[in-house]
Amino acid sequence: MLRATTALALTLALTAPAHAELSVVATTGMIADTARQVGGDLVTVQALMGPGVDPHAYRQTRSDIVATARADMVLWHGLYLEAQMEEFLLELANTNTVIPVADALPRDILLGSADYADRFDPHVWMDPAIWSDVVQTIEGVLTEALPDDSASIAANAATLQAEIDALITYSDAALASVPESARVLLTAHDAFNYFGAAYGFEVIGIQGISTESEAGLQRIGELVNLLVTRDIGAVFVESSVSDRNIRALIEGAAARGHEVVIGGELFSDAMGEDGTYEGTWIGIIDHNVTTIVRALGGDAPEGGMQGLLQ
Known part of the structure; x- marks a missing residue:
């Protein structure tokens, strides 16, 4: 450098x-x-x-x-x-x-x-x-x-x-269809706080706002307990962050008899491939909203706002 x-x-x-x-x-x-x-x-x-x-x-x-x-x-x-x-x-x-x-x-x-x-x-x-x-x-x-x-x-x-x-x-209409009890968004790091504030979702990141922060065993343990006690059934990986910690959460919950699935991959700090709909800013927000809604029990078309999601 x-x-x-x-x-x-x-x-x-x-x-x-x-x-x-x-x-x-x-x-x-x-x-x-x-x-x-x-x-x-x-x-x-x-x-x-x-x-x-x-x-x-x-x-x-x-x-x-x-x-x-x-x-x-x-x-x-x-x-x-x-x-x-x-x-x-x-x-x-x-x-x-x-x-x-x-x-x-x-x-x-x-x-x-x-x-x-x-x-x-x-x-x-x-x-x-x-x-x-x-x-x-x-x-x-x-x-x-x-x-x-x-x-x-x-x-x-x-x-x-x-x-x-x-x-x-x-986004307003689709996200409003998610049951209030299911409006918990748990992801790899705290990239979704503005999303949560705009649409009334509780946002939980394993890591902090920067991916440079580390998630220790205590943090993983706390979140496993949260998944179990609040009966949260879906968590999300991110396209620009390792899924290692998310996998650890799923395994920890399974060890306690609670099934958690990956609700989908979200775009957080980077976009999709050039030349695709998800390679545009509109596309990544459409993708995120649609993925979150469908994973958490709301109503959204598979193809998203414009039917362009892959």
Whole structure:
């Protein structure tokens, strides 16, 4: 790994080529997809972190340093999501256009973090209403970079907002169909607190907000007891987190005569494969909502909101 100072030296040494469109590098898939939707044909967007990649632990590679140095704009999440890249991105901002798109969110809508003092839970994309604010931030920075194309950018953002509104309507109705006693979402780490706050679900993560935190035997034992005493029958794995701890819970519950099944795989910190519906932000939220509803006894179509889920 190159240190941030080395990265800046390389940045200064590189000469960015001319681009037909605005070249944007985004750290996460959620940001990259949103920038593509809002920018349309006016932008080319590269995501540094692909499917299954954990942003909490991700460190910039040599190719990432070159890509960010050459880009017209770098969009990152902020709120300490990219914890291992933060120093590099902050230094890069001294010489390049580097924008933390979630840092502009009003503090009164953010949830606190038990893992890090004076920091917030970064998983805001789990609440579509909050992510709408990030869409507006991305619309603003793209408009500032491409003022002559402001009308096209505004139209693209409006189209995306209409899709978000439809997603919220679907999610509200589907999740309301889950029996109140079953509205417990137990996952590998605490990525779903904004989801829980938006839709009235109790959210329990084996690990904390960061996947860098460790779950000890005591924590596993406490959660096994919770599964048994509250008769919770389904837990969920995540696409970007090992299922080791979830399997330990299931085995621990079985040893006490209580059957627990995996209700499905959820997208938490990363999206699905490029070119698929689950490779879009709308797609991963649709997938998560539909999977949770169907596993916990609610009513949702197998194909999700648009019938596009695989």
